[in-house]
Amino acid sequence: MLKNSQKSLLVQVQKNIEQNKLIMPGDFVYVALSGGADSVCLFDILDKLQTKLNFKLAACHFNHRMRGEESERDQKFVQEICQKRGVELKLGSFSGKNALKSELEARNARYAYFEKILTSKRGVKIALAHNANDLSETFLMRLIRGTGLKGMRSIPLQRKNFFRPLLPCTREQILCYLEEEKLPFMNDSSNKNTAYLRNKIRHNLLPRLLEQNPNFYQTMATNIRILSEDFDYIDSVAKKKYKKLVILSKNQVGFKREEWLKLHPALRFEVLRLALAELGVEQDISSLHLGSIYQMIEKGVGKKSLPLPHSLLCSLIRGKIILSKKP
Amino acid sequence: MLKNSQKSLLVQVQKNIEQNKLIMPGDFVYVALSGGADSVCLFDILDKLQTKLNFKLAACHFNHRMRGEESERDQKFVQEICQKRGVELKLGSFSGKNALKSELEARNARYAYFEKILTSKRGVKIALAHNANDLSETFLMRLIRGTGLKGMRSIPLQRKNFFRPLLPCTREQILCYLEEEKLPFMNDSSNKNTAYLRNKIRHNLLPRLLEQNPNFYQTMATNIRILSEDFDYIDSVAKKKYKKLVILSKNQVGFKREEWLKLHPALRFEVLRLALAELGVEQDISSLHLGSIYQMIEKGVGKKSLPLPHSLLCSLIRGKIILSKKP
Numbered sequence: 209m210l211k212n213s214q215k216s217l218l219v220q221v222q223k224n225i226e227q228n229k230l231i232m233p234g235d236f237v238y239v240a241l242s243g244g245a246d247s248v249c250l251f252d253i254l255d256k257l258q259t260k261l262n263f264k265l266a267a268c269h270f271n272h273r274m275r276g277e278e279s280e281r282d283q284k285f286v287q288e289i290c291q292k293r294g295v296e297l298k299l300g301s302f303s304g305k306n307a308l309k310s311e312l313e314a315r316n317a318r319y320a321y322f323e324k325i326l327t328s329k330r331g332v333k334i335a336l337a338h339n340a341n342d343l344s345e346t347f348l349m350r351l352i353r354g355t356g357l358k359g360m361r362s363i364p365l366q367r368k369n370f371f372r373p374l375l376p377c378t379r380e381q382i383l384c385y386l387e388e389e390k391l392p393f394m395n396d397s398s399n400k401n402t403a404y405l406r407n408k409i410r411h412n413l414l415p416r417l418l419e420q421n422p423n424f425y426q427t428m429a430t431n432i433r434i435l436s437e438d439f440d441y442i443d444s445v446a447k448k449k450y451k452k453l454v455i456l457s458k459n460q461v462g463f464k465r466e467e468w469l470k471l472h473p474a475l476r477f478e479v480l481r482l483a484l485a486e487l488g489v490e491q492d493i494s495s496l497h498l499g500s501i502y503q504m505i506e507k508g509v510g511k512k513s514l515p516l517p518h519s520l521l522c523s524l525i526r527g528k529i530i531l532s533k534k535p
Numbered sequence: 536m537l538k539n540s541q542k543s544l545l546v547q548v549q550k551n552i553e554q555n556k557l558i559m560p561g562d563f564v565y566v567a568l569s570g571g572a573d574s575v576c577l578f579d580i581l582d583k584l585q586t587k588l589n590f591k592l593a594a595c596h597f598n599h600r601m602r603g604e605e606s607e608r609d610q611k612f613v614q615e616i617c618q619k620r621g622v623e624l625k626l627g628s629f630s631g632k633n634a635l636k637s638e639l640e641a642r643n644a645r646y647a648y649f650e651k652i653l654t655s656k657r658g659v660k661i662a663l664a665h666n667a668n669d670l671s672e673t674f675l676m677r678l679i680r681g682t683g684l685k686g687m688r689s690i691p692l693q694r695k696n697f698f699r700p701l702l703p704c705t706r707e708q709i710l711c712y713l714e715e716e717k718l719p720f721m722n723d724s725s726n727k728n729t730a731y732l733r734n735k736i737r738h739n740l741l742p743r744l745l746e747q748n749p750n751f752y753q754t755m756a757t758n759i760r761i762l763s764e765d766f767d768y769i770d771s772v773a774k775k776k777y778k779k780l781v782i783l784s785k786n787q788v789g790f791k792r793e794e795w796l797k798l799h800p801a802l803r804f805e806v807l808r809l810a811l812a813e814l815g816v817e818q819d820i821s822s823l824h825l826g827s828i829y830q831m832i833e834k835g836v837g838k839k840s841l842p843l844p845h846s847l848l849c850s851l852i853r854g855k856i857i858l859s860k861k862p
Contacts, residue, residue, distance in 0.1 A: 351755075351758065352744060352747050352748045352751065352754070353748065353754070354754040354757060354758060355758060356758070356761040356762070356765070357684070357761070357762060357765050360762075405747060408743075408746075408747060409747075412743050413740070413743055413744070416735075416739050416740055416743070417679060417740070419735075420679050420732060420735060420736075421679045421680065424679065427679070427680070427681040428678075430681060430822070430823070430826070431678065431681060431682060431683070434683040434684070434804070434822065435683070435684060435687075437799075437800045437801040437804070438683070438684050438765060438766075438769055438801045439765075440799075440800075440801065441769060441799045441800075441801035441802065442765055442768060442769065442801075444799070472764075472767075472768045472771070473764045473767075473768075474764040474765045474767065474768035474769075475768065477761070477764070495757070495758075495761065496757070499757070
């Protein structure tokens with residue numbers, strides 16, 4: 209028999225999967241299983257749901273080889289729990305010459321591995337174990353640094369073939385579930401020194417927000433879900449407009465200033481962002497930078513190289529806006 | 536000669552007014568002058584700008600008669616500074632039988648007075664002295680309680696004929712300006728016991744956010760400006776859709792469920808909100824309530840009275856959604 213808190217978490221996750229069509233019958237789902245609390249909980253819940261929701265469960269583990277003995281311990285732990293349950297496990301590990309140094313490098317190597325799994329056969333999806341605490345932390349980090357609607361979505365519920373069934377669930381719920389189910393998990397010593405800002409938010413800011421609203425994490429999950437719908441709508445309209453407007457050539461994107469000015473300001477922003485994405489530089493352009501490009505075009509200022517990554521150039525020639533990057 | 540900080544605040548406010556067309560040549564602008572720091576600063580800046588921007592400045596003051604002697608002191612102070620500068624002052628005061636009791640009652644009485652001024656002649660506008668601190672506080676209050684894009688706009692830069700030239704400026708900038716200009720102002724003793732949540736945010740939360748980003752207020756002002764554009768776009772599309780969809784009769788609003796379902800989820804939300812506004816109950820419906828109406832319609836559940844203010848009834852009859860309130 210499942211206890212109440214276990215049952216409610218299981219029900220909540222199932223509801224999240226069904227309402228948002230995160231898993232469809234016949235899907236092949238790999239859980240990204242690090243061995244930490246969140247991923248062990250997700251693994252257990254998906255294992256319990258696989259017959260009911262009619263999908264096939266497997267696990268994958270990427271060994272970053274960044275924490276010596278601890279990395280090997282985690283891999284062994286993951287191998288054991290998969291073997292015990294008879295669940296297929298795909299193992300990958302970092303094999304580059306120079307060890308991974310930063311969280312960003314580790315993330316890139318891990319996602320490259322995930323992408324390989326996704327393309328290995330049809331109908332494959334990867335379940336990631338991010339929770340509502342991660343979601344609120346990311347939101348607050350972006351809010352503090354400055355962001356628009358797109359950034360406020362924080363961690364998407366699904367993106368391409370990645371999805372996050374635990375996103376509406378709090379860390380507290382997860383730990384409670386693991387305790388009641390008597391499921392062991394590994395502690396990642398690197399979690400203790402996560403990035404400076406995230407740590408400050410977790411330890412100094414969130415306790416005070418929770419004082420004012422004990423359901424802050426859930427409230428934020430709802431807030432963000434609504435914002436995501438709004439972004440999705442604006443993005444879908446902007447993509448159509450962009451397609452109509454854009455004139456492409458190598459390393460440059462252009463459109464008529466007059467046509468761009470006819471758009472609603474919200475769409476103008478998104479069209480610019482899509483142009484930057486086309487040039488492959490969107491990740492490096494903050495909303496502050498985007499604002500300065502926006503103002504430059506609005507004012508109709510001529511040729512100007514912006515102090516941006518990739519020496520982005522924004523020119524206005526015979527009424528045409530041209531964004532180009534140095535190759 | 537103006538010192539640097541004064542000059543920069545003056546320039547910033549002028550830029551805000553011009554870029555956002557808050558004042559047009561020939562406008563008749565009343566500053567809502569309470570006598571507090573913010574409104575005295577705004578009064579002084581608008582006084583300095585009136586010739587340059589070609590508008591006529593006046594002031595208005597509403598005496599709530601809620602703080603005995605202090606209320607009279609503030610009124611006298613406002614009369615003096617207007618007389619000194621030769622600026623017209625409109626005085627109003629609460630004359631009801633029973634004294635105003637809450638902040639909300641005070642606000643309602645004050646805005647009723649403002650509305651009377653707005654309709655007194657053509658081309659009249661009212662300048663309010665809300666600043667970037669107020670803006671961030673309101674944003675965080677709504678974030679904590681739960682809100683969508685509409686609520687996140689917090690305090691609009693302009694709404695009908697009200698506008699807020701100091702909205703991008705911090706309280707610190709304002710106090711610094713007043714000190715350098717040697718402008719006296721009144722302290723409102725009721726400010727010390729503002730609402731519980733706002734106080735907590737001001738004293739416990741904001742200092743920690745400012746530790747992480749010393750320009751947090753300015754960053755938030757930018758974040759919110761972008762969100763406001765996004766809301767404005769979605770709202771404008773939703774209004775067009777609503778007009779096409781809606782079937783009106785006394786105390787009820789209806790539309791075909793099938794047509795509503797064809798809309799993007801972001802628009803479905805806004806169309807529902809517009810229906811509630813039509814019924815005059817929007818203010819009392821939280822985004823949580825809105826979510827439950829949304830789900831009910833989406834699922835296609837039949838007649839159901841929702842546990843909402845005004846005993847709102849949401850029915851589904853022959854494929855038609857009908858929202859009605861008991862008269």
